[in-house]
Amino acid sequence: MAKQKLNEQNFEKATKEYQPKPPYLMNMLKAFIVGGIICVLGELLSEMYIHWFDFKEENAGNPTVATLIFFSALATGLGVYDRLGQFAGAGSAVPVTGFANSVTSAALEHKSEGFVLGVATNLFKLAGSVIVFGVVSAYLLGILRYVCTQLF
Amino acid sequence: MNFVWAFVVGGGICVIGQILLDYFKLTPAHVMSSFVVAGAVLDTFDLYDNLIDFAGAGATVPITSFGHSLMHGAMKEAEEHGVIGVAVGMFGLTSAGIASAILFGFLIAVFFKPKG
Numbered sequence: 001m002a003k004q005k006l007n008e009q010n011f012e013k014a015t016k017e018y019q020p021k022p023p024y025l026m027n028m029l030k031a032f033i034v035g036g037i038i039c040v041l042g043e044l045l046s047e048m049y050i051h052w053f054d055f056k057e058e059n060a061g062n063p064t065v066a067t068l069i070f071f072s073a074l075a076t077g078l079g080v081y082d083r084l085g086q087f088a089g090a091g092s093a094v095p096v097t098g099f100a101n102s103v104t105s106a107a108l109e110h111k112s113e114g115f116v117l118g119v120a121t122n123l124f125k126l127a128g129s130v131i132v133f134g135v136v137s138a139y140l141l142g143i144l145r146y147v148c149t150q151l152f
Numbered sequence: 153m154n155f156v157w158a159f160v161v162g163g164g165i166c167v168i169g170q171i172l173l174d175y176f177k178l179t180p181a182h183v184m185s186s187f188v189v190a191g192a193v194l195d196t197f198d199l200y201d202n203l204i205d206f207a208g209a210g211a212t213v214p215i216t217s218f219g220h221s222l223m224h225g226a227m228k229e230a231e232e233h234g235v236i237g238v239a240v241g242m243f244g245l246t247s248a249g250i251a252s253a254i255l256f257g258f259l260i261a262v263f264f265k266p267k268g
Contacts, residue, residue: 039162082267099215123254123257
C-alpha cells in the first residue's frame with residue numbers, strides 16, 4: 001500500500017526520465033520561421049489592400065485576416081495545413097490561420113454525420129474556446145475600463 | 153523594413169506559443185485561449201496598439217490581435233453608449249474574421265473530403 005502511494009506521488013517524476021525530450025530549440029526555430037513567414041504574407045496582403053483597394057492602415061487588417069483565413073481553410077481542405085502544423089507547431093497554430101484551420105478541420109472531420117449535425121454543429125468545436133475566452137475577458141475588462149475612465 | 157519587423161515580432165509571438173507548448177505542456181487550445189486573453193489585457197492598457205504601429209501584420213496576424221480587436225470594438229461603442237456599448241461593439245471589428253472563418257470553413261467542408 002505504501003509502495004503504491006509512493007508510486008502515485010512520484011509518477012510524474014518517475015516517468016519523466018523515460019519520456020522523449022522535445023527538441024526545444026529546434027521547435028522554437030521552426031515556429032519562429034513559419035510564424036514569421038505567415039506574418040510577412042499578412043503584411044504583404046495588407047500593403048496590397050492599402051495601395052490598390054483604398055483601405056487605410058487602421059482597417060486594412062480586416063480584409064487581410066479574411067484573406068488569410070480563406071487560404072488557410074483551402075490549405076486545410078487540401079490537407080496541406082496539417083502537414084505544416086506537424087512541422088511548425090505553434091508557428092502555424094498561433095497566427096489567425098491556425099484559428100481557421102481548427103474551424104475547417106473540425107467541420108471536415110464530422111462531415112460524415114451530415115451538414116447540420118456534423119459540419120455546422122462541430123464548426124466551433126476547437127475554436128470555440130478562443131471565442132469564449134476572448135469575449136468573456138474583453139467584456140469584463142471592457143466594463144472595468146469603462147467604469148474606471150468614468151470615475152477618474 | 154515593415155516586413156522585417158512583421159517577421160521578427162510575428163515569429164517571436166509564435167516562439168512564446170511554442171515554449172508554452174513544449175516546456176509548460178499546454179495544449180494548442182490552451183495556448184490560443186491564453187493568447188486571446190493576453191491580447192485583451194494588453195489592449196486594456198492601450199499597449200497592443202503600439203505593437204501594431206511597430207510591427208504591422210506581425211501584430212495583427214497572431215491570434216492575440218483577436219482579443220485586441222474584441223476589446224477595441226467594445227471600447228469604441230462604450231464611448232457612445234456606455235456599458236451597453238460594450239456588448240454592442242464586441243464583434244464590431246472582428247466580424248470580418250469570424251464571418252469568413254464560418255463561411256470558408258463551411259464551404260471547404262462541403263467541397264472537400266477529409267484527409268487522413
